Amino acid sequence: MNKKFFISFLMLLLLFYGCSEKPISEKQKAINTYKEKQNKLSIVNSQSEQIKDSNEDKIFLPLTKEATSFTFSKKGVGYASQGKFDEAKEQFNKALEVYKADTTINEILNIIKDAEEGVISENYAIRLFKAENHIIKGNTQQAITEFQEAIQLNPRCAYAYSKLGAIYSYLGDYQKVIFCIQKASQIDSNNVEYLYGLGMAYNLLKQSQKAITEFEKAIQMNPNYAGSYIGLGHVYFSMGQHQQAIAEFEKSIQINPDISDGYDELGAIYNFLGQYEKSLVYNKKAIQINPDDGAAYAGIGINYFYLGQFQQAIPYLQKSIQINLVFPEPYYGLGLANWPV
Amino acid sequence: MGLVWLIGQYDEAREAFQKAKELFQSRGNLNMTKAAEKYLNKIKALVEN
Numbered sequence: 001m002n003k004k005f006f007i008s009f010l011m012l013l014l015l016f017y018g019c020s021e022k023p024i025s026e027k028q029k030a031i032n033t034y035k036e037k038q039n040k041l042s043i044v045n046s047q048s049e050q051i052k053d054s055n056e057d058k059i060f061l062p063l064t065k066e067a068t069s070f071t072f073s074k075k076g077v078g079y080a081s082q083g084k085f086d087e088a089k090e091q092f093n094k095a096l097e098v099y100k101a102d103t104t105i106n107e108i109l110n111i112i113k114d115a116e117e118g119v120i121s122e123n124y125a126i127r128l129f130k131a132e133n134h135i136i137k138g139n140t141q142q143a144i145t146e147f148q149e150a151i152q153l154n155p156r157c158a159y160a161y162s163k164l165g166a167i168y169s170y171l172g173d174y175q176k177v178i179f180c181i182q183k184a185s186q187i188d189s190n191n192v193e194y195l196y197g198l199g200m201a202y203n204l205l206k207q208s209q210k211a212i213t214e215f216e217k218a219i220q221m222n223p224n225y226a227g228s229y230i231g232l233g234h235v236y237f238s239m240g241q242h243q244q245a246i247a248e249f250e251k252s253i254q255i256n257p258d259i260s261d262g263y264d265e266l267g268a269i270y271n272f273l274g275q276y277e278k279s280l281v282y283n284k285k286a287i288q289i290n291p292d293d294g295a296a297y298a299g300i301g302i303n304y305f306y307l308g309q310f311q312q313a314i315p316y317l318q319k320s321i322q323i324n325l326v327f328p329e330p331y332y333g334l335g336l337a338n339w340p341v
Numbered sequence: 342m343g344l345v346w347l348i349g350q351y352d353e354a355r356e357a358f359q360k361a362k363e364l365f366q367s368r369g370n371l372n373m374t375k376a377a378e379k380y381l382n383k384i385k386a387l388v389e390n
Contacts, residue, residue, distance in 0.1 A: 140367065171368050328364030332373065335357035335380055 069098035070292040070323050073105055074136055080129035083122060085112050088129075099290045101259040103193070108132065111159060124154060131163065138326040140167055158187040158194075165197055169204070170326065177201040192218050196227040203235050211235050226256035230265055237269065245269060260290035267299045276303040294323035298330045305337055313337040355384045 076091030089112060092105050108129070115125035131146030144167055150160040165180035178201045185194040199214035212235055218228040233248035246269060253262035267282035280303045286296035301316035314337050320330040362377035 172370065326364065328361045328368065328370075328373065328377075331357045331361035331364065332377060335354045335361060335377070338354040338357060339380070340351060340354070 068292045069095035069102065069105075069290075072098070073102070073108075076105070077108070077129055077132050077136055080108065080112065081126060081133045083126050085116065085122075085125075088112065099260075099292065101256075101290070107159060120154070120157075124150065124157075127153070128157075128160065128163075131160075135163075135167070135326070140170065140326060143167055156187055158184040158191070161187070162194065162197065165201075169197075169201065174201045174204045178205075190221070192222045192225045193227065195221065196225075196231055199228075199231040200234065203231070203238055206238070208235050208239060224255055226252040226259060226262060228252075229255065230261055233265055233269075242269060242273060258289065260286035260293045260296065263289065264293065264295050264299070267296065267303075271299060271303055271306070274306075276306050279303050292323055294320045294327070294330075297323065298327075298333065301330065301337070302333055305333060310337045351384050351388055355381060358384070 072091045072095035076088045076095065079085070079088035079091060089109065092109055095105050096102060111120070111125050111128060114120045115122050127146060127150050131143045131150065134140070134143035134146060144164065147160045147164045147167075150157055151164075154160075161180045161184035165177045165184065168174070168176040168180060178198060181194050181197040181201065185191065185198070188194070195214045195218035199211045199218065202208075202214060203211035212232065215228045215231040215235070218225055218231070222228075229248045229252035233245040233252070236242075236245035236248060246266065249262050249265040249269065252265070256262075263282045263286035267279045267286060270276075270279035270282065280300060283296045283299040283303065286293045286299075290296070297316045298320035301313040301320060304310070304313035304316065314334065317330045317334040317337060320327075321334065324330070358377045358380045362374055362381065365373040365377060
C-alpha cells in the first residue's frame with residue numbers, strides 16, 4: 001500500500017473538510033478578517049509586517065530548498081522507467097538520506113532488487129515504474145491502465161494491486177480499494193500495510209467496526225507499526241471522539257517518532273478543532289522530519305489562511321502543489337488565498 | 342489598488358480554481374467541482390464588469 005499517498009489524501013480531506021461542508025463559514029470569517037486587515041493596512045504600512053512574517057518562516061522551513069527527497073525520487077522514477085536502474089538507485093538512496101521512512105521508495109527499491117535478481121523481468125519492472133511515473137505526473141487514468149496491464153501479465157503482483165488501491169482511494173472508489181487491497185493481501189499475507197489500507201477504506205465507507213478489526217489485526221501482526229494507531233485515530237475522529245483520536249495519533253508518534261504521519265494527523269485535527277497555532281506547530285514538526293511532506297505544507301497554508309494571513313499561506317500551498325500534483329485541495333486553497341477581497 | 346493589480350490577482354485565483362475544478366471533477370467530487378465553479382463564475386462576472 002502506498003501509505004504516504006493514502007495519508008496525504010486523507011489528511012487533505014480532513015484539512016479541507018471545510019471547503020464544502022462545516023467550516024465554509026469559517027473561511028468566510030477568515031476572508032472577512034483579511035478584508036478588515038487590508039483596510040487597516042492601507043492606512044498604515046502594509047509591507048513591513050508581511051516581510052517580517054515571511055522571513056521568520058524561512059528560518060524554519062525549507063521553502064526554497066531545491067534538492068529535496070521528492071526531487072530525487074522523481075528523478076529516480078524517471079530513470080527506473082527507462083530501465084536505468086543504477087542511476088535510479090543512486091537517486092532513491094539520496095532521497096532516503098533526506099527521509100529514511102519513505103515507504104514508497106523502499107518498495108520501489110525492492111522491485112529493482114527483484115528485477116536484478118531475476119524474480120521479475122526487467123521489462124515488467126519498467127512497466128511498473130512507467131505507471132509510477134504517471135502517478136507523479138498526475139496522469140491517474142494512464143497509471144490505472146498501466147497497473148491493470150501489469151496485473152494481466154502477472155496476476156501475482158501485490159505491488160500493482162496495492163498501487164491501484166491507492167489510486168482508487170484518491171478517486172473516492174472505496175469498494176475498488178477494498179477489492180484491490182484484499183487481492184494484494186491474499187498474495188502477500190504478511191504485509192501489515194495492507195491491513196492498514198483495508199481499515200482506512202472501511203472507515204471511509206463508514207464501517208467503523210470492520211475498520212477497527214483490521215487495525216487490531218495489524219497491531220497483532222506488528223505491535224511496532226505506527227500506522228495502526230493512525231488508523232484507529234481516524235476511526236475515532238469519524239465517530240466524533242476527537243480526544244480519543246488525538247490520543248491514538250500521539251501513540252503512533254511514541255511508537256515511531258521518525259515518521260511524519262502522526263504529526264500530520266495532529267496538525268489536521270487541531271486545525272479541524274480551530275486551534276490553528278497549535279496545528280502549525282505539528283505541521284512544522286512534520287516538515288522537520290520529512291522535508292517533502294506535501295500535506296504538512298498544505299496544512300501550514302490552510303492554518304495561515306484561517307488565521308487571516310493570506311500572503312503567508314500562498315507559498316506553502318504552492319509548495320504542497322509542487323510536491324503533490326494530483327491533489328485538488330491545495331489548488332482550491334490557493335484560489336481562496338489569492339481571492340482579491 | 343490599481344485595476345491591473347486586481348486583474349492579476351484574479352488570474353492567479355482563476356488559474357488555481359480552474360485546476361482545482363478539473364481535479365475535483367476527475368475525482369467525481371461534485372460538491373467541490375461546483376464550489377470551484379462558483380468562484381470561477383464570480384471571477385468572470387467581476388472581470389467583465
